[in-house]
Amino acid sequence: MHARRWLTALIVLPLLLVVLFWGGHVFFVLLLLVVNGLAQWEFLGMFGPEADTVRRLKAIILGSVLLLSFCTAQRVTTLCNPSGPLFVLVGILFVLFLFYLIAYSHIPDLSRDLMVNVLGLLYIPLLLGHFVWLRYLSDGQWWVFWLLMVIMAGDTGAFYAGRTWGKTKLYPEVSPGKTWAGVAGGTAAAVIVGAALGRWALPGMSLAGL
Known part of the structure; x- marks a missing residue:
């Protein structure tokens, strides 16, 4: 654990610094998308180890859409209005609830599965997206x-x-x-x-x- 912790820091930290200071907006957002995907995959595996690959990928796609709502491919002048992610989140939750309404008979523990997916959206991409806004402050x-x-x-x-x-x-x-x-x-x-x-x-x- 000790060696792995320092090895990870020595590899990841320089990459983070390069992307943060010299990578530009697009590479910074791409890095956040990668982090979001890995974090959501880990989260779903921790709270729902029975989740299959398709369901995990579905959650990651929805989370990526929410994360992207914090930004565009341009720089600070084209960042979304702060209300944008809220509208996107409401839309994603609507799609998610509609999916569970249609497929409820095929999901054994529907309430738990729904809770894990919603919590994953609120805990990871919704918070991670604020790094985009923070990045383009003074x-x-x-x-x-x-x-x-x-x-x-x-x-x-x-x-x-x-x-x-x-x-x-x-x-x-x-x-x-x-x-x-x-x-x-x-x-x-x-x-x-x-x-x-x-x-x-x-x-x-x-x-x-x-």
């Missing part, structure tokens, strides 16, 4: 970079603090490996990296603003 590239570093610092701090000092479980029924020490270590690492990096990458922001 200093948006640095904001995305800062956010990614804070997330990575929190994850790494939680991993090593939990591994070193973790004894009391946080919520063993949901995630047996998580500990209170990991929560404290992850929070501390995220705050320290966020404050230090923010002062360098976003000099106009105060510590309170960060």
